[in-house]
Amino acid sequence: MKTEIVSSTKDRKGIGLDPRTKILLLLMIAVFVLGGAGGSALVWARVLLACVPVGLLFASGRVRTCVIFVSVFVAGCFLQYFLLNKLNGFLNFIVLASAGMLTQFLPGLVMGYYAVSTTTVSEFVAAMERMHVPDQVTIPLSVMFRFFPTVGEEAGNIRDAMSMRGIFFSGKHPGKTLEYCLIPLMTCSVKIGEELSAAALTRGLGAPVKRTNICKIGFGVWDISFFVICAAILAYWIVTMEGNVQI
Amino acid sequence: MIELRNVSFQYGEEDSAENRGALCNISLTIPRGQTVLLCGESGCGKTTITRLINGLVPHFYDGKLTGEVRINGQEIKDQPLYDTAENVGTVFQNPRSQFFNVDTRSELAFSLENRGMKAADIIERVHDTVEEYQMEYLMDRSIFELSGGEKQKIACGCVSAGSPDIFVLDEPSANLDMKSIAQLRTMIEKWKRQGKTIVIAEHRLFYIWELIDRAVYLKNGKIEKDMKPDVFRRLTENQLHDMGLRASTETKHNINHAAFLKSGEPLVFKEFVYGYQKKENVLDIREMLVPEKEITALTGNNGIGKTTFLRCVCGLEKKCKGTMEYEGKVYKRKKRLEEMFLVMQDVNHQLFTESVLEEVLISMKTEDQEKAEKILYDLDLLEYKDRHPISLSGGQKQRVAVATAIASERKILLFDEPTSGLDYHHMLQVAGVLKRLKNMGKTILVVTHDWEFIQAIDAHIMKLDEQTAERRVEINESEKFHTAIV
Numbered sequence: 001m002k003t004e005i006v007s008s009t010k011d012r013k014g015i016g017l018d019p020r021t022k023i024l025l026l027l028m029i030a031v032f033v034l035g036g037a038g039g040s041a042l043v044w045a046r047v048l049l050a051c052v053p054v055g056l057l058f059a060s061g062r063v064r065t066c067v068i069f070v071s072v073f074v075a076g077c078f079l080q081y082f083l084l085n086k087l088n089g090f091l092n093f094i095v096l097a098s099a100g101m102l103t104q105f106l107p108g109l110v111m112g113y114y115a116v117s118t119t120t121v122s123e124f125v126a127a128m129e130r131m132h133v134p135d136q137v138t139i140p141l142s143v144m145f146r147f148f149p150t151v152g153e154e155a156g157n158i159r160d161a162m163s164m165r166g167i168f169f170s171g172k173h174p175g176k177t178l179e180y181c182l183i184p185l186m187t188c189s190v191k192i193g194e195e196l197s198a199a200a201l202t203r204g205l206g207a208p209v210k211r212t213n214i215c216k217i218g219f220g221v222w223d224i225s226f227f228v229i230c231a232a233i234l235a236y237w238i239v240t241m242e243g244n245v246q247i
Numbered sequence: 248m249i250e251l252r253n254v255s256f257q258y259g260e261e262d263s264a265e266n267r268g269a270l271c272n273i274s275l276t277i278p279r280g281q282t283v284l285l286c287g288e289s290g291c292g293k294t295t296i297t298r299l300i301n302g303l304v305p306h307f308y309d310g311k312l313t314g315e316v317r318i319n320g321q322e323i324k325d326q327p328l329y330d331t332a333e334n335v336g337t338v339f340q341n342p343r344s345q346f347f348n349v350d351t352r353s354e355l356a357f358s359l360e361n362r363g364m365k366a367a368d369i370i371e372r373v374h375d376t377v378e379e380y381q382m383e384y385l386m387d388r389s390i391f392e393l394s395g396g397e398k399q400k401i402a403c404g405c406v407s408a409g410s411p412d413i414f415v416l417d418e419p420s421a422n423l424d425m426k427s428i429a430q431l432r433t434m435i436e437k438w439k440r441q442g443k444t445i446v447i448a449e450h451r452l453f454y455i456w457e458l459i460d461r462a463v464y465l466k467n468g469k470i471e472k473d474m475k476p477d478v479f480r481r482l483t484e485n486q487l488h489d490m491g492l493r494a495s496t497e498t499k500h501n502i503n504h505a506a507f508l509k510s511g512e513p514l515v516f517k518e519f520v521y522g523y524q525k526k527e528n529v530l531d532i533r534e535m536l537v538p539e540k541e542i543t544a545l546t547g548n549n550g551i552g553k554t555t556f557l558r559c560v561c562g563l564e565k566k567c568k569g570t571m572e573y574e575g576k577v578y579k580r581k582k583r584l585e586e587m588f589l590v591m592q593d594v595n596h597q598l599f600t601e602s603v604l605e606e607v608l609i610s611m612k613t614e615d616q617e618k619a620e621k622i623l624y625d626l627d628l629l630e631y632k633d634r635h636p637i638s639l640s641g642g643q644k645q646r647v648a649v650a651t652a653i654a655s656e657r658k659i660l661l662f663d664e665p666t667s668g669l670d671y672h673h674m675l676q677v678a679g680v681l682k683r684l685k686n687m688g689k690t691i692l693v694v695t696h697d698w699e700f701i702q703a704i705d706a707h708i709m710k711l712d713e714q715t716a717e718r719r720v721e722i723n724e725s726e727k728f729h730t731a732i733v
Contacts, residue, residue, distance in 0.1 A: 160591075164561065179599075184596050187595050196346075201306075201332075202328065204328075207329035212369065214369050
């Protein structure tokens, strides 16, 4: 029944990456795998980047997630390259769309899952501070990490309450069910948001001094290697782009 | 030193009708090192006084404030909240919503980080706090995994780590069981020995009654009585009840009941086993008997599965395979979901519609306005039938939830801590509702830590126990005390 989004324990199993490296990798995957930047010249980079979350998940001991990811991804590729020519019409479109979505979105999603589930709130705040992101951005973001799981818990309770009352989407008033669900959720969210802010303020959040942070973040061997790989991909991208322009 | 001089406060906009929690010309001086109890019925303004001290009024909660509030000579109105935070630490009522981080260690460091203290010093301070309050077993864990008592312990630890001069506690025990309350008491004792000033707003008096140096009794936003120990310790239970206060001692009265199970058929619960993955079962009940058409109270310490048990009983936990046998029929999970109704601790989750009447109508198999109004009448809710459920008070919301259960013709009603955070009169009101349900022929199972309440509803008692190795239900006939062992 773990409802949290971000990690609560310092997960130093396997490769303990700096949050900033995770953000960089996430961006790279978004640009190249999801966005398809660089076209066919950068297929190798796409494959390489899609493998990154596999390795990271495996190293952090999330073997099950890793296996699921790999098999779904391989299945998507298989559909795209082998089945596509044999189908036509509407079915072709459906397969193309779903397989394309799968292979393009999945690596980014899994990387995002890895980044978020292995970073604690204070590590995130520390990383944002090192990057000189202003508090006005960092604090609301970090409160969201705290707020969503709490609202998730509330939503679970409301779902329970509804099933006990026999209110289902297939029930007597299907149209009204959504409204029934939202009313208590909104009441609870407002109350919790208010209480969370009040508690944080009485503990000195928002003081004009520079916040310290007790968690140690910093770059290690793995961080540097990932930076080198990313730099190489970017460099190659720029070179090929210039080549295109000249031609 | 805390000084309130001629303070009046009203929440919200001017001329608003809402008078709940308003204060009227309060003057109160609390010298350094004093432990003060603020008591009184719900809405008397005791929480507002705690908010004046920690600065949430007027900096967070808007309203009309007159008079002076000074802490160590400094006017709170002119001081930003983060400066007040260095001198005043607050423990709130709701353990679910007072944490900023997700992991416990960062949480202890949080207020120190906000002050910009050096990292090495923070780590040392956190380490000392953990050691002093024996919280090693809670470290580096997710806040979401902790029980209410454990969360409140972390909340106390957070305040201690900041080592303020003044500790403010706003109904800290509302969601705690006896064991956690004892731990809370130990914390407060330590602060008192360190010479801290402590202000506690509280309904439950028994655990702090011997600790406090002064009891301030509020009524309708005014200080009605300001009592020294020799005065308030002499108050009898009846006098306290007349003031709307709870008992000052932990009343474990001898509860005498007519012989258990003599009348009618019992409900037999079988094989209620439930556990989270890989861990030991939190719940392991092989067989348990509950008398029909009676009130049965389920007690025990936090975190040993009482709430989980209720969820399993009414069929919300899909993984729990237990069955209930009653009147020759076997009820599996889905069937139980139709026959039972759980009134949750936070009833806000259970009210969905725009009016009280509609809430009752949608619960009925065939909508019948007349019958719905009869149900509302029986629960003193008829005059509110067109109100939005959210605009009602806590007790009224609870009764609306009960009304929906009656409307859907459930035979068995379950209650999860229906009296947490209630004053004496409101507790009696809930007890009245339960007794009325019993008279209607409903079977009632209620999870509670509240001994005064158990006495008021004259319930059978069943104790969920974690220490005993034997895993079966014991019925101790001599004491009429039934123990279901988990």
